Amino acid sequence: MEGKLKSDLVLEEIERLGGRSKAISVEEEFRRLVIFTLKGDFYAFFGDAVKEIMPLEKIAFVPGCPDFIMGIINVRGDIESVLNIHRLIGLEDHPGDKDTRIVIAEKNGVRSGVLVDSVEDVIETPASLIKPPLSTLDKTIREFMVGGERLYRDHYVSILDVGKLFNTLAPDTPNP
């Protein structure tokens, strides 16, 4: 018999493939995304910025606040502000229903609730699947974007940066 045995070739190929898959799994970065909707469109925050997801509860209006702050909520004896993200990105206010959620987000020491129409999913995604934003997207939305989009259930998901969001509202927000 000349050359290598087929079994050896097969083994070599398996090892080569195995080695490659190991290399991929070590190198590939995964990001957690909390996917939510606003007026039928899909958005996400990176999971590391999301501390809690709460059902809608009574929001107490605070006089003297800018209109993008809806008010405050009582979270187990503590107080959190609630941000009206709809106004920030130029959408109509959401009246609130059984699917409405308050996503408690935190970045660079600043923390706030963000009112969203619904939370759809929490997923782990390879960073390589996060694509650059569509150039057709509204400029206001792009302003808060991480610079990435990902396809989820045939919907484009615009990934928003909590830090950029807070920094736009309060330019004195500490940067990392």
Next chain:
Amino acid sequence: MKDQITGHKSRIDEIRLLIFRVMDVRFGVDMETIAEMCEPDQAKARKIDAVHIHDMLRFDVKRVDYRSPKVLIVKDGTGRLGVMIDQPETINFSVKLEDILLPPSLLKLVTPGSPIWGFVLKKSEVVMMLDPFKLLLLPSGNKKFGKPVSDHGCGTANAV
């Protein structure tokens, strides 16, 4: 947040509040900052300059109605400055310092210098702690605190 207050070395253990409402918002004012409370007519006769809260702070409604207005004369030494309030409901409401919640971080950043300096939960209802001195220092009218950039028509009021 609570620790920021309780950690402060102070002999003040508690404060006593006058609690009142304007529309659906419940406010609490430290009673030590108030000289007296009187009827608006009396304040007018005494030429006390009383400001309406909604003239200084943006409300989320087009029209602010005062149903049972009173004037709080602040203890500034002159006896000439007052704040028009509505529906006083509780006096001498005692609050321990550790029960006062400081404004959340984002709120603090977007409303620096706000006369609402803290919050108290009274039977799970939120009471906004209002400093009348800070309120009186605010510019009124078109420059009212928290006025939305997008909506300069908001805040029209019909006060007594």
